[in-house]
Amino acid sequence: MTADPSPSSSSAAAAPSVKGVARALSQHHRAVVGFLFGFFVILVLYTTASGQFGTTNTIVALRSTPAEQNARTSPPPPPPPASSSAPNNNSAQGAVHDMENGKKDEAAKTMGQVRIEDKNVPGTEMNKTIDNVQTNRTDLSSQTVNEASDRMEEELIRQELGQDGDKNESNVKHGAPPKPVCDLSDPRYDICEISGDARAIGVNRTILYVPPTAERGADGQEWAIKDQSRKYLEYIEKVKVKTLSAAESLVAPECTSQHAVPAVVFAMNGLTSNPWHDFSDVIVPLFITARAYDGEVQFLVTDLQPWFVDKYRLILANLSRYDIVDFNKDAGVRCHPRIVVGLRSHRDLGIDPARTPRNYTLLDFRMYIRDIFSLPPDGLGIPYKEANKNASGGVDGGTGKRKPRLMLINRGRNRKFVNIPEISAAVQAAGFEVVVVEPRRDLRLEEFSKAVDSCDVLMGAHGAGLTNFFFLRTDAAMLQVVPWGHMEHSAMIFYGVQAKEMRLRDVEYSITAEESTLYEKYGKDHPAVSDPESIHKQGWQLGMKYYWLEQDIRLNVTRFAPTLHQVLRTLQE
Template identity: 80%
Template sequence: MVTESSSSSQSSTVPTSKGMARTLAQHHQAVVGFLFGFFVILVLYTTVSGQFGSNTIVVLQSTPAEQNARASPPPPSSPASAPNNSTQDIIVHKDDVNKTMGGEHNQDNVPGTDKNNKTDANFDNMQANRTEQSGGQPVNSTITNVSDKMKEEELIRQELDQDDDKDETNVKKGPAAPPKPICDLSDPRYDICEIIGDARATNRTVLYVPPPGERSADGQEWAIKDQSRKHLEYIHKVTVRTLSAAQSLAAPECTSRHAVPAVVFAMNGLTSNPWHDFSDVLVPLFITARAFDGEVQFLVTDLQPWFVDKYRLILANLSRYDVVDFDRDAGVRCYPRVVVGLRSHRDLGINPARAPRNYTLLDFRMYIRDIFSLPPDSVGIPYKAAAASNNNATVDGEKRKPRLMLINRGHNRKFVNIPEIADGARAAGFEVVVVEPRRDLRLEEFSLAVDSCDVLMGAHGAGLTNFFFLRTGAAMLQVVPWGHMEYSAMIFYGVQAKEMNLRDVEYSIAAEESTLYEKYGKDHPAVSDPESIHKQGWQLGMKYYWLEQDIRLNVTRFAPTLHQLLRTLGE
């Protein structure tokens, strides 16, 4: 019995041990499976949250030179423009960065700059993270939105010539962009250079010392004619140089430092003729320097003392600082900004679309009148102003007449019968003042004389440039010489008169009113066929029609023009 019991007990123990082992193995598998599942869930959670846990930002980086040029970051988006309780995808476009960060300059609308020299941002880095939008949107919908953004980013990348195989987490900067040329030689009328930064001016030379991070092994150099007519042979050149890294270390030390910009320009050329004084120097100087509001210094090459004296009021108003003779100045003047040359849009004209603050020729005329302390434009022409104030009677009791200033040239294209012309104008109903402008004429006094007149009359020539001193509504009466000169009369004076709100009246003389008729006879080509003369070159036309010709005005033929003008002024 004992033996059987022991055998039975042992046989029953073996199955029990096997069952326990099986149970433990199953339990172990369950624990391992749980831990593995937990680990998988944890990995998935981490991956998903990493993909959708931050805002999507496309960063467009610029070169160090452009970053230095930008003074401030773009303004933040208005809070009102973002939806509540949601995050926004932010895409920074190239054009937006240019407009916001100052990377693009309209250089005809900024003083001292050129329109053709625009800084186009060199974007060479882009990073992208994705964000999960809140507000209960399905994950699939969010992934679709992110995919659309990624496509948009790809289009931007292609547009900006990005490399296709950039690492999103380790973006490497490309090579630095070459320095932007500081001189622009593309305009057919003028060359212009602009230095912003460390500019050092000495004896007809302007040096630019770049910041250490922008220096290169090689420098750049230009020879600039610093006036508005760059093709004139006798305008001497100014040297403009960007120093290399080695040259920058040996740059001449400043002997004086200035807090205001400088403009370098020449006073020679075709000056001493009033039309060229204004067309070649004063109007271009107004375009280039007026926006500085006097906070600019002039460095003048080929300085003409008579020019400084004659136009001192204009020069002193455009700049509150002493004029520097740049040919003889031995020091090294350091400025934060230097413009070399004068911008010019056309002969005696301003294109508002290219001018700072959209200046016009009318703005220039009003500016000149203000400088010379002439009456405000609101008072009207003298003839009407006198009538409005009931002061239209002269001392002897006669009715006030419109005043006509008759300008007689001293040499070519002069009136040879000036007394007869003056008498004819008086007979038509004008008060006549005869003048012969001289180069040494004091403009302070002469401007008042012109302002007191309702009509400025003269042959096509420089004397008519005094129309800047007329009031709005006054008339410029231009006598056009023989020889198909109507086009010149219009583009040099007629267009300008209309732009300045003046009345443009032109009288073209007949062949018999030209002294060429007396000198060469009616059958000479210069008299009978002016077009054949012009076809042989401008030199021949200049010889006959500009230099040799004078005018004997037929007062009878001219009288209807005066009568019509008198009626127009009275309207």
């Protein structure tokens, strides 16, 4: 029989087991206490840090949402359309005035408030908004405190390393300046082109560019240009073009009207009222600048001339389908997706196809003008040939045939023909039908263009009246009478070259000293008569005085007759 173990031996056996359990319980208790203490410490630290960041970096908290991150990387939405809450013109001028007077620090101080107000949070609810943001941080649904801490640490590291959108934005602001929007390099004209948030304030003659947030610099850029094709004309006031800095962008005047089409800002004054300058300085440059928009562009005109709008209304209405804005009197803030300030110009009354959007030529311009004024298509020949196509006996002016028609333009003040009846008789004797006209500034181009189109020859002294050659048909002739005083070069570069480019026949007749009234006025020994070169060497003002302003023309019709016969033969070819 086996004896039962003694109590002493059983106690000895159970002692190690009890001690192990106690030790395990002790270790578990310490672990639990340590975990709870650690959790409490982390919670205290997080709460403290959360409160600190919530009160000092509210903007960072607002930007940590996905929607705000998208907003940082996307261009700003277009300004709101005009409404009852839109600022009046005084506030717009005040904002511009503030920017011009350097109130950037004040604008910078309001940066946070402006961004919050963009979220439709009234200023009186600022504290409530901050409290809500902090509450959202401590009441994170479906997230643990550790996950929130990881997100915060990631945010701080991202900012520290410059990987955050705001950090990059800061680098842009303090880095390179924004790209220039104005080009002042051309010797003839200055041009400014703004694409994006462009705002036009007429009463201040100011165009503002509000760059996208990511492209805003600490400093803006500013230009003052003359918005016409001749940049050195003293008669044209300047338009201010300004790229706003980051601070200025926040207080830019709000739009009072939104427009879906681009705008071109240009001046109508200068040397206009002279048809050559009307076309050379405004209409042809406007064609170069705006034709490619196919009418989907609006004109904001500085120094608007009502007579100009009336005289050239068909051309202006075709280049733009929208109302012309008298920009000097425009009280609002117009917002366009693109604004061009100024007019491109390649040369006097000329077009360089290589520098136009669709390789337009001066011939294209003439065809464009003819189409606007509903003149016959280019396929038709010159009028007298068309009229005699079905007639027998040829087109030599015989019985029953229409003669070539010559329009004789006589100037009203200077370089005018003083023996018009004698010239008219000589033209008729050479085999032409003659029409004598003296164009006025207020003539109706709708009717006059048809009168020019009906002619085969346009004749006149070197001067603005020859600009009507745009209404001639292909292969018609321009007969230019060149005044005394070595003016052949001017005659060629202002009219001769252009006529040839437009497929017109260019014929020139240079008068002698005896055919100039300077001969009668000063005598044959005066330098203006005997030595024109000496006059030109003394400066253009003296040449202008004698040869452009004081001179009239008395044609020697006997000497002139061979030129008329030359023109007739040219037309018959």
